[in-house]
Amino acid sequence: MSSKSRRFQVHLATSLFGVLALVVFLFIIALLVSVPLLQGISDKSEVTRKQLLPELVSAQRNALKTEKIYAYLQAIYRAQNALDERNLRLEAQVLTQSFAFESDQVLLEETTALLASMREMIRLRQEQRQLKHLSENLFPEPLSRAELATQLLFSQLQAYPISEVRSERLHQLFSTELRQSSPLWPEISDYVQQIAALNDQVDQIYREALQRQEQLASYLSSDAALKTQELALEIRNDVERLGRYIVYFILIAACVAGVLLLVFRHAVQFPIETLVRGLKAIRPDSPVGVELQPVFFKELDTIRHAIEDYSQMTRDLHQLNAQLHALSQQDGLTGLANRRCFDTTLAEEFHRALRHGQTLSLLLIDIDHFKQLNDTYGHLIGDLCLKRLAEVLQHYTQRAGELAARFGGEEFTLILPQMGLQQVLEMAERIRLEVSELNFDEVNRAYPDLPPLEMQVSIGVAHYLPGDHLDQESFFIQADKALYRAKAEGRNRVCEGV
Amino acid sequence: MIKIILSLLLGLSVSWNVALAQPLRIATEGAYPPFSYWNDQGQLAGFDIEIAQVLCQAMQRECQIQAVEWSHIIEGLEQDQYDLVIASMAKTPERERRVDFTDYYYRSHSIFVGDPSRFQEVSAEALQGVRIATGRDTIMSDYLQATYPLSELHLTEDFEKALDLLVKGEVDLVLSDTINILDFLQSDAGARFDYLGDPLISDLLHAKAHIAVRKGQDQLRDAVNAAILQIRLDGTYDLINRHYFPFSIY
Incomplete structure (x- = not known):
């Protein structure tokens, strides 16, 4: 304003x-x-x-x-x-x-x-x-x-x-x-x-x-x-004078009209054009609001104020919108992307991989015996475990296009584009190791009469190679099956989907 | 419905045209040379008659001219026996109460006529007991009755009869219009006589000749006025004037 x-x-x-x-x-x-x-x-x-x-x-x-x-x-x-x-x-x-x-x-x-x-x-x-x-x-x-x-x-x-x-x-x-x-x-x-x-x-x-x-x-x-001649002459003179006055009048009127036109252009038309430009220049994402020069006429100045206010309001709305959007894409507890965001991103990345002939990897990560963990230490510790795991996953998804999301409950997922299979498997293994080595000393000190807290994860990996005849759903099922196998084979391990 | 209206309109316009096409009925005296008299062929002739004819032409109307005795001429107009009186009529208050007048179409004076060897003075005193003739119901008769009460007045049907009395020696003087008398004086019968004294310029003898129309006939009166102006400006009037008089009498 x-x-x-x-x-x-x-x-x-x-x-x-x-x-x-x-x-x-x-x-x-x-x-x-x-x-x-x-x-x-x-x-x-x-x-x-x-x-x-x-x-x-x-x-x-x-x-x-x-x-x-x-x-x-x-x-x-x-x-x-x-x-x-x-x-x-x-x-x-x-x-x-x-x-x-x-x-x-x-x-x-x-x-x-x-x-x-x-x-x-x-x-x-x-x-x-x-x-x-x-x-x-x-x-x-x-x-x-x-x-x-x-x-x-x-x-x-x-x-x-x-x-x-x-x-x-x-x-x-x-x-x-x-x-x-x-x-x-x-x-x-x-x-x-x-x-x-x-x-x-x-x-x-x-x-x-x-x-x-x-x-x-x-x-x-x-x-x-x-006398008639004189009068006729006088009449002619009067008529000529009248004619001259009419010409003067028209000239004056023309001058006044010209001045008015100039004034109009400078005091009305140009300001209006500037105002319209200002209005058009309003961008929701611009860092500063539109600011216009004050104008001569009060009515137009009122419009100018309105435009400036509108610009400010648009900017505020945009920021609010961005915040709301971020919130709608985030998991409240862990701060990772939520299920909705994951779905959208997977669809985008799978489409991109198909289109550009790139590889795409999907990791499904599930905390082993989480229900038992919850029952033993309570839901607050359960939540702590989820957060710690999220921190780890966050750490592994720093590049553009990579996404760590909470899929639901104790299940997490990673989307990793453009990585070789070996690379992915190694990363999964590192994640599994890191998670199992997480330090819960504070929890153990708080609950001395309970067995020390340990957290292990099972990871299912799906890997898409260009040329695979695979749709998105099958791709996800591959990862899901791999996770199932990891669970079946005794948990705390990485299994690759086929 | 439309047809009925159309036929009504048509009927109206036809009757309007008929009204326009009806000849204009004009009365004159026929006994006032050279303005109005019967010529040798037994036809009405004179300045008034010719003026009447060109006025009708100017108004694009047919003309029907009839001679009417002077003493009944206003009565006939009032009774719708004719539309105009063109008879060298002067405008007097009494006449104006009965009819409307147009602008004047000529001007003239009244003057005494008689034997110049017997009369030089024409004052009321000088003419005490003198026999004077003039037309009945004229501005001259009114004037004489008002101004010459001691003279012996003979009022005749028209001015020709008054001049007859003068020639026969039954009266000594006649009071009439100078132009009317000029004709008489230039004739053989009038050779013995002459104008006497100066012309009488009195309000009672304001001898401007007007055309009379029935009261309220304003449209006709305006048309006649416009026609008088037209014949004066286009030279028709002068042509007739020259035919009767050697100088303009307007």
């Missing part, structure tokens, strides 16, 4: 909440920036639609109407008769009156003034026509010769449209002699002068009216178009 801990640690949940708050904050900022812009765009387009566009349309309509007034002015100026003039004036009047709907006072005043000019021009023309009508009575019948010539010239003059009657024309037509000779000259001259003067007046009014109309037209070129 590790007690390491990082100085600065954070809850994963808290960090996630922080990230979420950051994201929400970013969105709110984006919203705060974009909503007024969008609102502005919407407002401006609404102003364009509801105010400027109608203004434009109305300005255009009014411009067309004032152009129409210009046309009426020209037409009235050129009209040759009263009826045309009247009809034109009536139309112009209706047109002018329609400006009363507009709230524009200047427009109304100017067009009314223009209508007045038209009326004035018509009035002057009317006057001219009356004069012309009167002048037709200038020549009394019958005419003198000179008068005839004058009349001819005068009718020539009268044939001109009334607006063309000018004093210059009079001087062109009438020669100096004619002027002096004609008695009617003063009247003709007076008449023409009057008409011409009226023409000058009409011209004057016409010129002024045209000027007025021109000024009105330029006044009407409303600034709605300019």
Whole structure:
């Protein structure tokens, strides 16, 4: 169990909440920036639609109407008769009156003034026509010769449209002699002068009216178009700005995402990978437990602690298991392998011998007259004898693969791989000798009235040679029979199985 | 079950189509040149009639136009004898209580017409005892009754009759719409007469011509408004306008 801990640690949940708050904050900022812009765009387009566009349309309509007034002015100026003039004036009047709907006072005043000019021009023309009508009575019948010539010239003059009657024309037509000779000259001259003067007046009014109309037209070129253009530009700027903000926002979001990814990799992904590696590295038989570096997030650190604890626990369990296993293979009294272990080992060794063509020897060792020994000295001494014998047998099975086991009761067994028969027999003989020479002075001193304790063993030997047609069971029976023979032949001896 | 529902739906859609395919019934006056009159061939003609026709086209509906006497024209609309009144009708509070109005489709003024040598002033004082004719149940008659109580008012069936009275010398003045009078003044019968005074710009004479629909026919009213906008923007309106008047009357 590790007690390491990082100085600065954070809850994963808290960090996630922080990230979420950051994201929400970013969105709110984006919203705060974009909503007024969008609102502005919407407002401006609404102003364009509801105010400027109608203004434009109305300005255009009014411009067309004032152009129409210009046309009426020209037409009235050129009209040759009263009826045309009247009809034109009536139309112009209706047109002018329609400006009363507009709230524009200047427009109304100017067009009314223009209508007045038209009326004035018509009035002057009317006057001219009356004069012309009167002048037709200038020549009394019958005419003198000179008068005839004058009349001819005068009718020539009268044939001109009334607006063309000018004093210059009079001087062109009438020669100096004619002027002096004609008695009617003063009247003709007076008449023409009057008409011409009226023409000058009409011209004057016409010129002024045209000027007025021109000024009105330029006044009407409303600034709605300019405003619309400005608004359209502003809208475009707003949209571009909005677009830029969106790009910034995306860039910031991308940066934040990148940083978050890095943080995630270093604070979450790598630690998790390390933890998983640590988990995988847990070995039951490793001498030390897994130890991991503390990590940033507390939740992950908890996992780290759990892994370290788990590693420790696995190791403890393994040790316990090993102890239990050893216990299950051991004879409690003598400390030699027990019957179960013997069975397993014999099977393994016999199999190995068969497989590798090696020799295998099996010794069955039985204490002679053990029951009698027990009866005489008691079971505790019996147990002592078993232990002493076990010590001897233990001594003879030091190499790998060799096993000394307590087969049951007073019977013991040795498994000896890869030994020659002679060798084995000699070893058995040595064992028998050693056992018979065992020193029991302590027991004899404790029991002075009993005969001295002696222990002898009978040994049956089975030897497997490669090529023998023998199975494990027969192999064991061979040893068992050999032991039986040793007993039968008088005990305290070694017999070889056949 | 499904078949029954399907046939019901089919029946519904068919009846819906029939409803759409039914011609739009339109009433006009027929006695208000140049907006609405009977031409030499005995057919209804005029600005109102042509506007009605292009509005129907814009709404993709068939049109049935009939002339109705002015004094009964609102009554007929209320009684479902027709769907729209396109008759140069001004919006007044009294009319608005009985029918709904669309946006305006033209604007005009009212003005006195008479012998210019006899009348220069047209104030209520100046016209004391003067005989004035105008159409019955019109904004002009309302205006005269309210503003010229000391004049002698002659209310006629329509404006043509009022102008007839003027020509016959049975009245001295007629109050009518400038554009309506223009036609008269440019005719031989009207040669003696002229517009008198300035056009009358009074709230009572707010002469914007609207189309009337039955109360609550909002769907139809909106469709007509959309159609008015459409013909104004696509130039159809200007085309008709030019045909009747030398300048825009919108």
